[in-house]
Structures are given as structure tokens and as C-alpha cells.
Amino acid sequence: MSSHADPVLDDPPDEVPDAREFIEAAMRWHFDPDTGSPYWLKRARTLGFDPRRDVHTLDDLRMFPNVANELRDVRVEDLIPRGYGPEPCVVGVYESGGTTGPPKRVVLLADWLDRVTRRAMRDMDERSYPRGVNWLFVGPSGPHIFGELVARQALARGGVRFSIDLDPRWVKKCIAEGRLDEAERYAEHLIDQATFPLETQDAGVLITTPPLLERLARRNRLVDLVNEKISVIVWGGAHMDPDTRHLLRTEVFPKVRLYGMYGSTMILSGLAERAGLTEDDPCVFDAFSPYVSLRVVDPDTGEDVPYGERGQVVMNHVSKGMLLPNNLERDLATRIEGPPGQLGDSVADVGPLRTFENEQVIEGVY
């Protein structure tokens, strides 16, 4: 079986396709009985609209329900567009962290991996990441796409990836059960392990999560090693508040360049912090247009908030290999105008949806 993909879906990574043309082509691909995935073809029957007829723009993607939760149960085979033929080039199957309930699964296909890796190379060039150095990754690998993408990018950049695995589900479970000592012990175990490659190996890039970076920052010996060896720190996988970011940049790792990465399993990629931000700028993430686009909406009404206001992040992934539109993430962010030509918004100062405060305690004097 041959694929009937519109060439616009296969545009070279350094070309940015026209958004309308691209979205229309993607709808034809994902909802054509010959090329769409079994999941979407079946799901289309209950959508109440015909994506091939009705969906042309980013705004039109709002017609789709948020189907992310259905990815907990769907057979992964059913997620692959039939247009890839009987032997699609599958890199792997990856899972969400599992914050709430069973994990959601996505399929990573080779053409998307290639696209996202090339994009990452371009981003890194713009930010002057070193080439030919090794990377130290302390974060979720295993079923999670973060570690996989980092490994590919380290290789593409001419280095190898040293890896310390973090199982975020275990940490979340410990915390949910109130076993904070266990979570603490596990996190310290990870930092203990990270010490070995930092001490004995050459590594120029450190990639980890904000909580682990904070934890690493407690150990003076490791802070010295990082300042001495590492030229770029990339953080992702969790939020970093602006005050922590400022402290890390100015006081803890003054000799290292710090970049954020806003990623999600559900977009099969991470978005790099905008290059050239000054000390006083918020941490802005631009989209990977038109494949990964963002909106920032009022959680109550679902309408876009004005630029500069905080709202909940909606992510769209539209590519040849996957369609996951209108996915409301559990993140709040400031809506920022994107660079010229970008589909949708950029976001800044991404933070958690809610900090639960038990302010109102009535009984007692304290």
C-alpha cells in the first residue's frame, strides 16, 4: 500500500508549510479511510463534524474533543495511520508520567523523530550549544519519551548520553501516600548516581528536571563540578518558577547557560526556551509551528485570554504520524505573541495549574 500523503505533510524540516494548507492536508490524511489510523477513523463517527470538510485552521481544531484520556486504553497499533503501510517505521511507544491514573500511550514514528531532531539541532545552533561533547541526562527514560529524545539528540550532536533514570511514577506514588522520606531518599539516590559521571567523565551538557537541579544545587562539590565542566544546562519535565530560574542563573550556576524545555509526551517533543532572552524577560517558549501549536485559554470559558494574561495551556499536535488536537494540559502560562508566522501562541512562565492551599482552617487559634 502506498501512502497518499500530501507532500506538504512531508515538507523538509527547514521549510515551514502554510498553516491552512498543512492543516487541511493533515485532515485529509488522518480521516481518509485509506490513510487514517483505525483509532481516528472509528472516532470520527462520533465527532459530529467532518474534519475533512470543516477543519481548516488552528481555531477549527477547537472542534475536536480532548481525546487524550482515550490514549490510556487504545491499542497502540490502532494509533498508526494506515498510510504508513503494513510495516511502519516505529521507533518506540512512550507513555505519560501517570500523574492521574493509568498512563497515556503514544507512538513515535521515524519521520517525526527525524523532524524533531533536526529542529532540535537548529535550536541548539541558535543557542550555541557545544558540539562533540557528551551529555549527562538525569531524568525519566524508561517508558518516557524525554530520555529517548535526549539520547538521539546527544548522538546527533556528536556526543554520547550518560543517563541516570528517574521513575516519576514512583516519586508521585511516594508523595501521594505521604511517604516523603522515601521520595527524598530516592531523589538523593539519583543525585548520588549523577555524581559518578560528573566526577569521572567529560560532559558539557546537563539535562535534568528542575527539582533535581535544585537538589543538585545543595551539594557544593557538584555545583563546582557543574560550573567547571558543563556549558549548557537544559531543564524540562517540570516547572521552574521565575525566582528559582533567576537564582540558578545568577548565583548557583553563573558560568553555565541555562535553558528551559517545555515538553510533553502528548506533543512528542519539547519546545526550547526562546533564544536571546535577557535577565528580566520571562521564560518564553515558542511553538513548533505548524506541527505543535499552543493556545492559552481561560479555564472556565475555554476562550483565549488576552496577551500578557495567565491561562491554561492547550496543546495541538498535528503531524503525519499523529493527531492530538485540543489537549488541555495541567499547566498555567502567560500568553505571549508568537514570532511572525507562528501558528498560535507562545507561552511564558509555565507553572502548575493549582497549588492547593488549605487556607481556611476554622477550628483552633492558629
Place this chain on the structure above:
Amino acid sequence: MTGPVDLDALGPSGPYRTRQRLTVTELGGAPVAELSLVPRLFVQRTMAAQHDAPAMPADERARALRRAGELFATADVGGMRVEDYQHTVSRVSGMPISVVRAATRRIEESAAEAYRATQYARPTGAVNDWRDPLTRSGRAVWTRRGDVFAVHAAGNHPGVHTLWLEALALGYRVAVRPSRREPFTPHRLITALREAGFAGDQVTLLPTDYSVADDVIRNADLAMVYGGEEVVAKYGGHDTVLPQGPGRSKILLTGDDWESHVDAVVDSVSAHGGTACVNTTAVFVEGDPAPVAEAVAERLSAIPTLPPQHDEAVLPAQSASGARDIEKYLLDHAAGAKALLGGEGVADDLGDGSAVLRPAVFLVDRADAPQTGIEMSFPCVWFAPWSRADGIGPLRNSLVLTAVTEDGDLIDRLMEEPTISNVYLGDVPTYWMASWVPHDRYLAEFLMRTKGVVRA
């Protein structure tokens, strides 16, 4: 009034203003201050610096504490006059201003007395310094259990900030996480301590949001945490955390002459605006509690409703919605009790978005009624009958128990009961305090240990 003031964190190298700020409001909702909330990393780094900092010599500490108390109570501190400080505390916490003024004086006295106060807790066999000649033949030296002491402070009463001054006097480096409801008192006090000679790494103010609160404790050697049952449940088993839980102070009246104790009961219920852990929550009366309760209710009902910043105000205020929540909670839990005062509600709206909480007096019909443990942050008291047959069971779990009784055996049992922290005998209000009398054990019992020392 100008716009909200910036209330910075106080880190090792001075005031620290963050991007994440919390607006502290008056009860009516008007913003008063922008409180900088520090992230976990700042807590870590600050407290690491405190661990590394050497303690000041004891004599300098005592002198600087005394000086800080004077500054706190009399001077412009961080550009704020003491009158403005008191007015602000009254407007954000709803505490009657006379209570804030009295607390200001008490903080001054406590600062002056902090070192002396610690010495009451020193075992008679222990000396303060290894250089004491007594160590030549073997002696205990009184030493700190750690270097850094953290406080999760409460905002109910400025007086909570008298206790940790003793830790400072003992050479601890102290980190205070203020209540976000009333951060003004510790901010002023720590600023005054710094002006009086404590270096930035000796005492810090670390306002944080809820998610970082535990880090303040985790990064300390020892910690003191104010809170309710949940705090006691969370930290009760840790020997490095001292919970300051519910007060549930009580009065026991035996004998026939209850009339001469009505004053003490009324005062115990209503002093400090009823917001303190040493305010009386329940009164147990041998025989019929109704006449006492009625007399107390009559007296309390005469207290006027006044805004908290009024010189004559006695009752505390809350935001109007907060007051309604408190009222609902109280009435929801009063089932089975007979209301003598406040049965129709306790929230008295001031019309400016705030409401005064008026006194409540209830009668329950047995000594072990569950309501006798309901401690509220305004004058609210439960009267219960008590007989010798009830024993001391209903009197347990009391920060202070005032017992009007001549029964030596009963007093013995109260003394032996481990869940009663203080026993006051006779016509003494439950809020009575003196710097040489422990509040809930001496804090120094928790902070210090003895170490055997001998010199050959």
C-alpha cells in the same frame, strides 16, 4: 494611606524581593502589602548559609536581643513607625489594637529576658560553659542539640514570636516562616534584630507558599510548628519537631463560691480577643454549671462591637465571609448544646467587608461532651457539669488548666497527667504568664541537651 508596602524576605545578605508575591489584605479586602514568597532553592541556600554561620557569643546575643526589643517596641523599623505597625496588624488580623499594643510590650520584654528565660530550663547539674571550673571534676555542660532552628509561625497573635527569641539567645540560627495572614510582626522583629546586631545569617524570614513549607523544616536541625490537630498528627512522632498544637485551655470550678471567679472566667475567655491558645475553651463546674454560664454570658454580652483598630475594642474581627464560615462551623457543631449567647450567630457585620466575632457561650449536659474540645479563635466557651465521678478525663489535653479546688488528691492527679501542660491553682486566669514559668514545657528543654565533660 499609600499603596501596598513591599514586605521582602529577609535572607542572609539582606532583604530579598521575589517575582512571586502574595498580596496581604486588610479584612475588608484592601491590599496592604506585597509579601515576597521565596522558592525552595532560596530556602535551601539561606539555611545552608545559616548552618555555616558561626554563632554569636552569648553576651552579644543577649545584648542585641534587648536592643532589638527596644527598637521593635519604640523605633521606626524598616521605615515603619510602631503605631503604623500596630494599626496594620490590627487591620489585617482583626486583633483588637489594645491586644496588639500589649503584645508589642511583651515582645520587648521577652527579648530583654530571652537569655535569662532560657536559664530556668538548665538542669541544676549542668553548667553553660566547658571552661567552668566545675567541669574539672566532671560535670554536665548544657549544649545545643543543633545549629539551625526553624519556626512555622502562626498569625493568630503577635505573642507567638516571643518564644523563638529564646532559641536565638541560646545561639541557634533561626529561620522563621511567617504566617501569610500576619507576616508584619516577624518582619519587624527580624529587621529590628538585624539593626541591633544580628547578622543576616543569624536570623532569617522565609515566607513561602504551602508547597515549600516543609523545606523550611527539613533544612533545619530542629523546628517548632504551630497548627491544629493535623500538625500534631504529622509531626508528633518526630523528635526534631516540636508541634504547638491546640491549646484547649480549661477551667475547673469546685465548691460553692463560683461568684468570686466569674471575673477570672470572663477574662480567660475574652482577653487577647479570645485568639490565644491560653484562652479558655471550656469551663467545668462541679454541680450545676447553668448559673455560672449565665453570669459569664451576661458579662460577655455587654462587650460592645467595635472595629478592631478602635482603642476600646475587645473582640476580634474577621473578613465578613470568614466570619460567616466560622459562625456556620460553630452552629453546625453546637447540636445538643444549649446556647446562652451566640446561638443565633456570632458574626456582627461592620459594613466594610469585615465582621466582629461576638462571644458565644454554650452549655453542654455532660463532662465528656465532644464540644468541650472545640477551640475557636474568638471568645467562645463551653460550660459542662463535672463531678468527682467524672475524674480528670474531661480535663485532659489542656495547655492550661486553672483548677479552683482544695482537693489535694485531685491536684496530685492533675500534676501527674501528662497531657495537661500547666496547672494554675485558684483564681488565676488561664492566660497568666511569666517568663520564668514554662508555656508548654520550657522551649529550651527541646533545644538543649546535657553533655558530660570532665577535664584531667
